[in-house]
Amino acid sequence: MPDSHDTTNLFDARGAANPLDILKRVYGFSAFRGQQQSVVEHVVAGGDAVVLFPTGAGKSLCFQIPALCRKGVGIVVSPLIALMRDQVEALKQVGVRAAALNSSLTREEAVAIRRALSRGELDLLYVTPERAVTDGFAEMAADIDIALFAIDEAHCVSQWGHDFRPEYRGLDCLASRFPGVPRIALTATADPHTRDDIIERLALNGARVFTSSFDRPNIAYEIVERDQPRQQLLRFLSRFKDASGIVYCLSRAKVEETADWLNAQGIRALPYHAGMDRALRDAHQDAFLKEENLCLVATVAFGMGIDKPDVRYVAHLDLPGSVEAYYQETGRAGRDGLPSEVWMAYGMADVIQRRRMIDEGGSPEEIKRIERAKLNALLAICETAGCRRQAILAHFGEAHPGRCGHCDTCLKPVETWDGTEAAIKALAAVYRTGERFGTGHVVDVLIGTVNEKTERFGHVNMPVFGAGKELPARTWQSVFRQLLALGLISVDHAAFGALKLEPEARVVFRRERQLFFRKDRPASGKAARGQKSAGARQRSELAGSDLELFERLRSERLSIARDLDVPPYVVFPDTTLIALAKQRPRDFDDLLEIPGVGESKRERYGEAFLAVIDAFEDGG
Secondary structure (H helix, E strand, O other): OOOOOOHHHOOOOOOOOOHHHHHHHHHOOOOOOOOHHHHHHHHHOOOOEEEEOOOOOOOOHHHHHHHHHOOOEEEEEOOOHHHHHHHHHHHHHOOOOEEEEOOOOOHHHHHHHHHHHHOOOOOEEEEOHHHHOOHHHHHHHOOOOEEEEEEOOHHHHOOOOOOOOHHHHHHHHHHHHOOOOOEEEEEOOOOHHHHHHHHHHOOOOOOEEEEOOOOOOOEEEEEEEOOOHHHHHHHHHOOOOOOEEEEEOOOHHHHHHHHHHHHHOOOOEEEEOOOOOHHHHHHHHHHHHHOOOOEEEEOOOOOOOOOOOOEEEEEEOOOOOOHHHHHHHHOOOOOOOOOEEEEEEEOHHHHHHHHHHHHOOOOOHHHHHHHHHHHHHHHHHHHOOOOHHHHHHHHOOOOOOOOOOOEHHHHOOOOEEEOHHHHHHHHHHHHHOOOOOOHHHHHHHHHOOOOHHHHHOOHHHOOOOOOOOOOOHHHHHHHHHHHHHOOOEEEEHHHOOEEEEOOOHHHHHOOOOOOEEEOOOOOOOOOOOOOOOHHHHHHOOOOHHHHHHHHHHHHHHHHHHHHHOOOHHHHOOHHHHHHHHHHOOOOHHHHOOOOOOOHHHHHHHHHHHHHHHHHHHOOO
16 A cells, blocks of 8 residues: 555645535545634635634644645644654545655755755645754755644743743744744643743734634543552453543653553563663654553553544553643543543642642742632632533633533532531641641541641640540541632741641631531442443444444454554544445545545555455355
8 A cells, every 4th residue: 555645636726625515525524624714715815824723623724724735835843753653644544745844854854845845846844843943944945835834732832821932932933034924833731831831932913713612522521539549540440441541640750660560460461661761762753553341550751642442541640741741641542533531640748749840840929829719720620519611621711510411520520518517627737837747647637646747746735635536537638639729828838838828728727718518438449320431322323233333343453554544533433434334335435434544544444444344244
């Protein structure tokens, strides 16, 4: 099978191609989704755009199709070489002439790409931000027709964002160096402050902003209090016998330990973090992309822009640093729109560690203040008794009615209790012990634990000693987490994690504010009531012979992918296989009615998949 097709037979003369025609003939879809068409038409007409769509909403088509419609080559600025490689390969599979110019190429390969560029033989060229701002790139680009500039992962330009990349800051030069060339900035995650910063930093003040709902209705959310986290994780992973997923850990050591432990439990897992040998790290990423039933245990060094659509779960063993980080990391699940689940275990120690990382970091105080606020926002989502989806979307300025029926707090509503008196006791214990101690010691004081420390500091003789013995230590830990989320206390890392009272605590002391806390559930090995596994819900679309045919098509896809040394989803995503299993096309014309089958892929793979369907229908 050839690596790429000449696209000249797919389009009319350059600049006259029809977006809907390209969508159907190249990508195999009969209609745009959401605001895709509005974005495409705006950019084709030469307008600048800022696109804020969630993962899985089809951002790539918003610049790929305009690049094919307009005269010249589309230049795509992308932060990761591995991401470029995967996207270029996927484009070649649908017959688009794409290439990436980056430091991984040999001199001969780079020369060949530059030659193809000068001859007008490329539709899309991917480059890193570092290369895009160089004088050498500007000189090379001055001699060619440029259809557009697409700046992917645009949140990286903002210091307010969760994944700041300083090299993105120079991309504003594209406006002055290439006047009249439309620019489109795209991101899947940005709060209102970050969105404004993207527009300012990239000189896109005149751009039209396209924002769609950030809701991912196919994702089920679950957040649990940490209690024997490895066993909790194992129970969660037991829902995904034949699926791929990601487990995030904060430290490199924890990544290695968790991967080793999962393998010992019979779950094939590979580690991934920035401290690994580059070749091994790349090999593990390739394995994750190309294999279908693999767990990747990773730090946040993994994931940005990963296109694998069939990630069925994402688990967090540690608290991320912000709602944006949590949203982006969990957003790696279910890019294909099929049911997927995300799970997180957290505790007070997470909050203390994250705040220490902020306080001891080298950022200016203004940035630290923003980071603390973002961490507090995530903690509030963890501690909410209401719909988690509603709380997540509210952070992005989007209203949601709640009761989504697809998160743990909706599937099994959380009880609340009047915690005003408990809060007063907790705050009093912090105050009476001098605001010098961490959560563990203050809880010991409240429940009346006699030990070396409470005796040495004379706390056994205080009125607050044992004042909270009617509640177990686990409940007091929850009380302090929720007081932290409410901004009534803070953690002083300069004082070794001591709890401090905030000014807002006064109104609680004076009983001018009533507090209701969520009641933590007892530790349990059961999933939320009524919640099927993602695998079960995916398979629920298929039954009987359809499911059997799907598995045969899946096997054929894996065989083809291995021969080509590409991830299976590059051949066809699961959504296309499901449609093939249900509709069972009988000839080449029927194939073009299947979502995701364009002309190039029909020519490449149609015969093989039709043969599987024919054999199945004939009882073979």
